[in-house]
Amino acid sequence: MSSFDIDNPAPPRRRPWTGIERAFAAVGLSGRALVIAAPAIWLTVFFLVPLAVVFGISLATKQFGKPPYSDLLTTEDGTVQLTLHLSNYVRLFTDSLYVAAYLNSIKIAFISTIFALLIGFPMAYFIARSSDRWRNILLMLVILPFWTSFLLRVYALTGFMRGNGVINQILGVFHIPPLVMMQTDFAVYVGIVYTYLPFMILPLFTNLVKLDGALLEASADLGGRPMRTFFSITLPLSMPGVIAGSMLVFIPAIGEFVIPSLLGGPETLMIGRVLWDEFFTNTNWPRAAAVAIAMLVVVVVPIMLLQKAQDAVQDTARAK
Amino acid sequence: MAKKPQIAADTRPWRDPSAKPFVRISNVTKKFGDVYAVADVSLDIYKGELFCLLGGSGSGKSTLLRMLAGFEEPTSGKIEIDGQDMTGVAPYNRPVNMMFQSYALFPHMNVEQNIAYGLKRDHLPKAEIADRVAELLSLVKLQDYGKRRPDQLSGGQRQRVALARSLAKRPKLLLLDEPLGALDKKLREETQFELVKIQETLGVTFIVVTHDQEEAMSLATRIGVMNYGEIAMIGEPTDIYEFPNSKFVAGFIGSVNMVEGVVTEDEADHVRIRSAELGCDIFVGHGVDCAPNQILWWAIRPEKIALSRERPEGDANVTKGLVEDIGYLGDMSVYQILLDSGKRLRVTQTNTVRGNPDAITWDEPVFCTWHNDAGSVLTV
Secondary structure, X not given: OOOOOOOOOOOOOXXXXXXXXXXXXXXXXXXHHHHHHHHHHHHHHHHHHHHHHHHHHHOOOEXXXXXXXXXXXXXXXXXXXXXXOOHHHHHHHHOHHHHHHHHHHHHHHHHHHHHHHHHHHHHHHHHHHOOHHHHHHHHHHHHHHHHOOHHHHHHHHHHHHOOOOHHHHHHHHOOOOOOOOOOOHHHHHHHHHHHHHHHHHHHHHHHHOOOOHHHHHHHHXXXXXXXXXHHHHHHHHOHHHHHHHHHHHXXXXXXXXXXXXXXXXXXXXXXXXXXXXXXXXXXOHHHHHHHHHHHHHHHHHHHHHHHHHHHHHHHHHHHO | OOOOOOOOHHHOHHHOOOOOOOEEEEEEEEEEOOEXXXXXXXXXXXXXXXXXXXXXXXXXXXXXXXXXXXXXXOOEEEEEEOOEEOOOOOHHHOOEEEEOOOOOOOOOOOHHHHHHHHHHHOOOOHHHHHHHHHHHHHHOOOHHHOOOOHHHOOHHHHHHHHHHHHHOOOOOEEEEXXXXXXXXXXXXXXXXXXXXXXXXXXXXXXXXXXXXXXXXXXXXXXXXXXXXXXXXXXXXXXXXXXXXXXXXXXXXXXXXXXEEEEEEEEOOOOEEEEEOOOOEEEEEOXXXXXXXXXXXXXXXXXXXXXXXXXXXXXXXXXEEEEEEEEEEXXXXXXXXXXXXXXXXXXXXXXXXXXXXXXXXXXXXXXXXEOOOOOOEEEOX
């Protein structure tokens, strides 16, 4: 029998971490603050600080020596001088190479995203609609390529597409003249769609698997044929998945470096390669930094605008 | 409550052998793997009926409904709606609409768009769609809610939107899957009557699936009780309650006292059953299809038994017991009477006198008695 004494409640149970908890509490840190602080510190140290460093370098000029860029702050006769060079950014707009590289990167990323969506949506839909047992196996198959190195996978594609590669050998059996696939934009599209497809499928799957089957039945019941049901019900309700998947493909594809350099030809101009060349071939760190910052703006600004538009739609929907 | 006075004997087509059924389900079986969800069901439903399929979970009632809607194809057997064979007809080509248990309202469309969805599929002119939507919104009393989205509505409002949407195409047959299941008790009772009113004004044939027997009793023109994929009984609510055809139906609908007995007298105009459980003979005032010495069951509803302190006349239909427990429900009291055999009888008495000081109370010895025809003799 345990008795219940209101005046003398049992002391709170001591857990192994109670001491640590008290020590932190003494300096005004609660568990909640610590939990929030951990990712915040991580992001500050490994994202915000490096970003600031890169931004700083982009405002310097190239010089020979170590480091290969000028200092922003100089002391001369006891006065501190801050010198910001905007020439790197001006160059990005005046030199047609950079503009063309940005536009081409966006074009390649955009077309790749469309293809990834067209291929990924039916796959995600099929996986979401299959039985529990099959669903796990199919998901596993989607994730499986991640177990090998990204570089290796892209390199393996050359084995398929090169002049005497697998595809051309098969074509040869049917006496079809070999196709030139390597060092073309086509190979870059194949590479990007192939490597980024899982990033399209997974968010689409998580969205489609939640889609209530009764909604599809209700549509059919009200006279909606399968195509109509897809465009009126399935597609609008899976838009969050479509957007998330497209972003996950589009954003890294813009800055992609490995795929265009391994599969693309000399005319495949992408911003990732330009950046590489500036950095390693020309050793122009400030220019490379400016290219990187500009790329960030190109990618982040549309996302922020999209996010804002989505929030606005949700707010008006709620306000009604 | 009075049950639809406008339904006179001549408006009960199921009593007319020459009437043509509107929905004809013939020998329909549905197997999922090795499991029979619906086993050889045959059922005729007539125009303008409000037919309830009543059964516990897994009784096959929802599967039967889904076969009518076209979401499942029967493994064998045939479904005809308005004389048309529905085999192989896709859901979007059937003259049938369904109100889903979860309502299945499209979350990305507002109320008007939800209701208009089916009309748009028929390519009606815009003005006509708008008129029809307005008409339906006023039918379900949601005129001011047309622009809202489903997640901005209460459960009761959503239920009414679902009803309006399913009625929008003026279907010949409306299927309702647990239409009131998600509502609280008070709302459910109100909505029940609204549903019946709408059904009568529009003259649509309703087939309602429910597990709630009270709902079925108050809504239905006829009830089909389902058990393990089979139809246990089809009948009007009074038939189902007062004249159940089996132990299952008697026990499933309402509460019942059931005892086992042996036939001692089997005459054309009466039967006498000796029941050791009950501690007396049961005299049944009509003939029963049974044989002498046959073991059978006799079921009686709690409200059909009378309690008294003095022993009533007669040698049968009277037994003695002790009041073991009383449940006071306000309008009536439920007595639990312990018989000498150890069997307990459930008896309800209407509380007609306010605060009756002379009411039968705990631990009192009482006599239980009933009328000749009050119970049902069951052989299965």
